[in-house]
Amino acid sequence: MKRRMILAGLATAMLALPAGAALAQDNTMAQIRDNGVLRVGVTQAPPWYSKDPISGNWNGGLGVSMGQAMADALGVTFEPVEVTWGTAVAALQANRIDLMYVLDATDERRQALAFPETPLLYYSLAILARDDLEVSDWADLNQPGIRISVPQATSMDAFLTAHVPDADIQRFPGNAEAIAAFQAGRVDAVTLFHPPLIAARQRLGRGQIIVPQPVESRPSSVGLRQEESTEFLDWVNEQIGEYYQSGQTQEWYEEFLTEFGLDPASVPPIMRERL
Known part of the structure; x- marks a missing residue:
């Protein structure tokens, strides 16, 4: 009897809910x-x-x-x-x-x-580079004298390894460390998908954000x-x-x-x- 009363009470409570609640x-x-x-x-x-x-x-x-x-x-x-x-x-x-x-x-x-x-939207793989560095495509970075920082073991690292193997690629634990290397002048450019570079450029007050050709982009x-x-x-x-x-x-x-x-x-x- 008690169990039936509980079930009946629950049924009544459900009926009392707003129409769209269930x-x-x-x-x-x-x-x-x-x-x-x-x-x-x-x-x-x-x-x-x-x-x-x-x-x-x-x-x-x-x-x-x-x-x-x-x-x-x-x-x-x-x-x-x-x-x-x-x-x-x-x-x-x-x-x-x-x-x-x-x-x-x-x-x-x-x-x-x-x-x-x-x-x-789409992210693009980009670089934050020295203001005087002339870059229009990835091949421009494929030189022994060009130092590039990148987060280690990422898709960005793999891309640089495949497309600019002759550059001096310097690998860091994460975005912040890679950007810090550029800020300190230890590298000529930092490579990331472009959103973090926007805040970095604003904070540093220098550098140019470039999307080299051919464009490497991915959807979000x-x-x-x-x-x-x-x-x-x-x-x-x-x-x-x-x-x-x-x-x-x-x-x-x-x-x-x-x-x-x-x-x-x-x-x-x-x-x-x-x-």
Whole structure:
């Protein structure tokens, strides 16, 4: 008797829930509409996300602009939720955030997350070089007298090893150390996919960012929760495709670069067609 009363109480409680509550458990779009909020993962990483150190507000970067635009399109409130690149996957799985921009769709991440088919943007392999170094293609760097720093055992390291074997390639544990070698004048250029070079160029106040020919680029994406419903995934895929094709993604990127104090013409574009 007692067990029947408990079950009846649970059934009554379920009937009392909002109409979309059950769907929201496995339908991010329904959850967003029910709650009136789009939760976007953010982390301090210009030009993608930038937080005002005084107000603490996330008010700059491509991801912030795009998140606000998507929230507006859905008629809900944009809510930035601070995570790290390392915790973003867990945050999505735990339903702490609804999406995160500029999350590369690696094979490992594809096992845990869903990604739209349409690329969000493209990174380019670039160099931050001395202002007087003349470089237009990778062959210009393939000389014994050219010193290049790069994070060790990365795809960037493998590319340099294959394409500029005659250069003096100096390998470091990570991005920060490779950039520090350039800052100290120990190398003539540092090679990375271009986003970290933007902040480095701004901080150092010198150097030129160059995308040598032939261009080596790779797509980035948007990480989403895996779920049976594809409604939100399909919508995000359509939105980022429209933003990219119309040039709006590039425009948001250039707006932030200008606010950041950089001339967009001096920084590689994120549209592959404009490289």
